[in-house]
Amino acid sequence: MLSELDSSAILLTLKLAGLTTFILLLIAPPLAWWLAHSQRIFRPLIEALVALPLILPPTVLGFYLLIAFSPDNPFGQFWLSLTGSQLAFSFSGLLIASIIYSLPFVVQPLQSAFANLQKEYLEVGAMLGFNGPERFYRVLLPMLLPSFIIAGGLGFAHTIGEFGVVLMIGGNIPGETQLVSIALFDHVESLEYGQAHLLSLLLLGFSMALLVVIYGLLQKRQRALQYA
Amino acid sequence: MLSELDSSAILLTLKLAGLTTFILLLIAPPLAWWLAHSQRIFRPLIEALVALPLILPPTVLGFYLLIAFSPDNPFGQFWLSLTGSQLAFSFSGLLIASIIYSLPFVVQPLQSAFANLQKEYLEVGAMLGFNGPERFYRVLLPMLLPSFIIAGGLGFAHTIGEFGVVLMIGGNIPGETQLVSIALFDHVESLEYGQAHLLSLLLLGFSMALLVVIYGLLQKRQRALQYA
Amino acid sequence: DFAPIKVAVASNFRNSLTEIAANYTVQSGQKVLISSASSGTLYNQIRHGAPFDLFLSADQKRAQLIEQSALGVKGSRFTYAQGQLAFWVPRQQAKVDLTTLKQYSGRFAIANPRLAPYGLAAEQALKALHLWRQFSYVQGANISQTYQFIESGNVEAGLVAYAQLLQNPLLKAEQYYLLPAHLHQPIVQQGVLLAAAKQPEKVQQFIDYLISAEVQALLREKGYL
Amino acid sequence: MLRFDLSKKLGETELLPLLHFKGQIQLTGICTLFGDSGAGKTSLVRALAGLDDDFSGSVCFKSNSWQGEKHFVRTEKRKIGIVFQEPRLFPHLDVLANLQLAGKKADAPLYTIKQLAEILGFSDLLHKRSRQLSGGQKQRIAIARAILRAPELLIMDEPLASLDKPSRLELLPFIKKLGEQIPTLYITHNMQELFYLSRQMLLIDRGRVEAIGDPNLLFLDARLSLVKHAHSGLLIEVNKITWQPMFAMASGRIDGQAILLTGYQEREEKALPDKLQIKVASKDIIIATRPIKHSSLQNCLQVTILQIEPLVAGVALLTLTTGKQKLLAKITRKSLIELKLQPNLVVFAYIKAMSIVGEAE
Amino acid sequence: MLRFDLSKKLGETELLPLLHFKGQIQLTGICTLFGDSGAGKTSLVRALAGLDDDFSGSVCFKSNSWQGEKHFVRTEKRKIGIVFQEPRLFPHLDVLANLQLAGKKADAPLYTIKQLAEILGFSDLLHKRSRQLSGGQKQRIAIARAILRAPELLIMDEPLASLDKPSRLELLPFIKKLGEQIPTLYITHNMQELFYLSRQMLLIDRGRVEAIGDPNLLFLDARLSLVKHAHSGLLIEVNKITWQPMFAMASGRIDGQAILLTGYQEREEKALPDKLQIKVASKDIIIATRPIKHSSLQNCLQVTILQIEPLVAGVALLTLTTGKQKLLAKITRKSLIELKLQPNLVVFAYIKAMSIVGEAE
């Protein structure tokens, strides 16, 4: 039914989306916090910068990333000397690109939640003896769990569907950079509609199932909070 | 400097992004509210459905929308009989596609804010005599303004950068459905780097300026709220 | 009247067509509106009612499929260009030739054989040279991505379209080797008149211009056969 | 008239499995809601305001049915001004904007923002945000907001709980006057407020309305949960008020017996009211079997002992009557024994202190 | 010893352009913070807790410097348990989880959750969420949370403000006992709480520390802003406590004169303390120029009049002394004139009522 390439693409996609989401959930909260509360004059600039990857069409963004990743350029050179391997057409390259591209989707729901948070609760956290990181994971995270899930879900879904960027810097190498989105695009472009439909269904089915489960748990918790 | 085609693409893009954001800011709040608070059993399903457009690569999503918009299919037929014109390859078609595709980006930051909102303030709104819509715009909107701006900004930015769907649905017809993202893509594809860089710079510059202004106003308001 | 002709053209030919159409407009006063995308995308769009008059595919297959369906005008299919493959090693100091190709090791950029005719041709050529298993490939979704992989320095060598190379002002003759055409099936780019065309005669006049000796000569200068 | 019969299940495992409030109250003046912490006062007023639709049953306000089997008038249509237990000012607005918002749907507020700012003492705070206010300041602004809504019913949930005593004493007369203009439900734990403000009291105990009535009578009834508060004192009506210029003091009569009113501010003679209510704390009454001379005790009533109850160890509570009105007196067991007090005995009750509660009707 | 000198500019246009708190207090027992609404009590304790870094200056707690020119110990390192003015329970956790969280960083809490649940009366609420609690219930849980933090300093901002009187009376002895184990800053507007709990009082007025000292002395000082509260009564120490089984009552001596203690619970003879503090309200003292017989008045002290001050119209305030201790008595002008009272006169002061405030040290 599903070709071997397609199934390895699925695994790779899950790995990429999972890792990207995980890393974003580490990076995004402090950034979102800063964006929500800093009074620095250059905050709006950083805020706009975070949204910037959205403005460029993914392929074009991918094109510029390709240039940046090239060993001819400082960043690509730096990476090469650091790791001994090239960034473009590698899983690491995809990961970095996905992180950049999905960043706003994770940062902004969090920022939206943080901006409305009442600082009173963090004061309670400090009173209870928790330092900054402890307040994050003992107070902020459990209190704003829905926002974290929404942010993570958005980042995850977006990484799965992302395509323009990874097409450009992935090079479609089976098992390494060939993702489901690309395989799906291939099928549609090469008029293999049957396979396209099958893969779409599979992707949608799986993602739906995952999201429904997560959102369902979230709803259950919410219900417990209000009516238990 | 900028070709005539490119500048008409810019105007069209602004029109599309502006309209899409406007319509989304009308649709998204009630949907986000429902998603944040409903206790219906099928809420997680709807929540996943909203995120669904993200899962499919934009081109593939565009492909399925193309099929749906085709006069051979009920929806396309319905539209044709209603308006007398075809949905695909028209501005209306682009608008509908953009709305579908950018919906999650506007809904989810709002949902994130609504989920943490203390209902107490809405009770005050009701006490003051405001009905549902009035509570929305007299209480919710001003109180959660940062979230609305974040949501709108994300939707706007994303509509500008969106490309796969609009390419598929729009057909890249100059002056009619050719957007900046597609023009930019065209330039990159046809190795016209000079024009690509120019257009990228312009797009980024303009979008940055817009976002910096909006985010700056937001920060100013926040400062006033805390220290005035 | 002056209703423009709407042409759907595969992305790789957009540049050339823009130039040709501009000349045509000067000569005949007829405006031409160009929409470009990958051939696959254009094919899908046409199947679902895109309002184009003329389809210029990057390959033969999709033009044929349209011609055979009710969407195309039977017998209107024509070849408007034939591509050439070039082996490109931009950073090479010595003259690039077949030996360079045979001795090359490392990542190799080609277009995706399933999506792009240049990719398919590249696969055929490399198989004919018994080199297919020698390389590990980086595939571009289309021939311009493949070109960009190499140009940006992320891949050292690969097979690209000769027409693209000629667009590069910094190109030196030592950097590439033009593959003999017999190594692969011809990369024919065909077009077809669409049944939806409102003014088929005007479109046919443009087709005639496209395949005229004058234009074909221009295309040869630009790297087509 | 406000009539209600409302109930809500809280769950079998709950401390209170069921809240069920049934009763009817007169809409004249202030009706105080009194009861222990967790008894259900806030729950009741929220249900009356239509803020908790888990309550089923009926509510009738004047001639309107607010809630019934098949209909439910939303809060925004009930025209209720609420001072919530927490201030709930909008954090994104300054004080003035908070108050202006309250006027948006108000037909004809009794006071302007400026007047209220003066009465409630926040004229200097109009441009502050909620975060910049002290607890008591927030509460005063929440009171103003509820008034500016121009409500037909006012609900106040412990509005003065975090105010200092002088401010509270300053505001109470205003609230009392307000209550005469807008029917008011007033939750408080403070007995001074209760006696000063209310002519009608709704006693809530463990999720039910235990009693509704005159605070005086309810505090006299030992069957109610109030028993733990009782014995602190009762209200007494004084009539025939006249001014004694020599002592700069008013005097009056309780069931015909003369009494001097300490603590009543100076007034012109003609402005004196006919009747006054005073509260006499039970510990402020001294019982003597013979008149006391040469002391600072001024007010003596001849009373009959109705009842003698032991309270905590060493203390007894006497219920006394002057004829029509009742008094409570707390004395030591030692006095009880030494003075040989018994029911039906006539004794002298000296009132050491009293507080003027208000003008009687 | 807690020493502080903290200031914060609020802005020229503000009601209080500057908050400046300077003082030092003993860390034994409870120190009450008293002052009008908006005086700055909450601001001061927040600054002491390190929750407002807009304050500059210094804070020294015992031998540690918490804040100085160049350093600032964060709240989480100060080990302070705080009962905020609003309860601030985490909405996403039930009561138990809220309390467990408080124990995460506590070294050796004095009480377990179970013990506190019993003492503070919320055993049945452990599985409720903050939304499902009444105002008073939330406050009790916030108190428990602050205790479970095992703090070295306890700050309570009007912790009993929304409790009913019986619950409050029940909790006060516990808080007093707690204060002997953990130094406590206690904000209240309630004078009963103030006199019952504190040996030390910090008077805050318009953004400054107006005075620090024994509430008795401060309330005697007419120069302080307290004057509007004063004259309500003073604390007196009673020693040589013995039990009178016949009257089920304890007796003791004030500067050598015998007195009966009403309202003191029954105790075994040997468990009686040596000394007690009682509060005598100024309106509970009756002045007589000759002894009173045949009345329920039990306690008579021979006192000397120190001072006579006019209060409001018709009322005068006498300062009396039994030798070492002072008493205030409020009497009418009429009595003053009729009894011909003057400074240095020796009279009989009858104490009608008193409240036992606690065991003196």
Ligand SMILES: Nc1ncnc2c1ncn2[C@@H]1O[C@H](COP(=O)(O)OP(=O)(O)OP(=O)(O)O)[C@@H](O)[C@H]1O
């Ligand atoms: N949603 C709910 N679910 C379960 N129990 C609830 C809920 N809301 C309130 N309760 C319980 O109902 C009782 C009454 O609460 P309510 O807030 O009405 O008390 P109250 O009389 O206002 O007390 P306080 O004087 O302390 O404010 C409390 O025991 C509380 O725990």
Ligand SMILES: Nc1ncnc2c1ncn2[C@@H]1O[C@H](COP(=O)(O)OP(=O)(O)OP(=O)(O)O)[C@@H](O)[C@H]1O
């Ligand atoms: N961030 C701030 N900016 C400006 N003024 C403030 C700020 N915070 C507090 N104030 C002002 O400082 C004064 C003291 O406030 P604080 O909360 O300390 O009072 P409080 O003594 O606790 O009163 P209450 O008994 O009413 O709670 C108030 O007048 C308040 O308006």
Ligand SMILES: [Mg+2]
């Ligand atoms: Mg309550």
Ligand SMILES: [Mg+2]
């Ligand atoms: Mg305060």
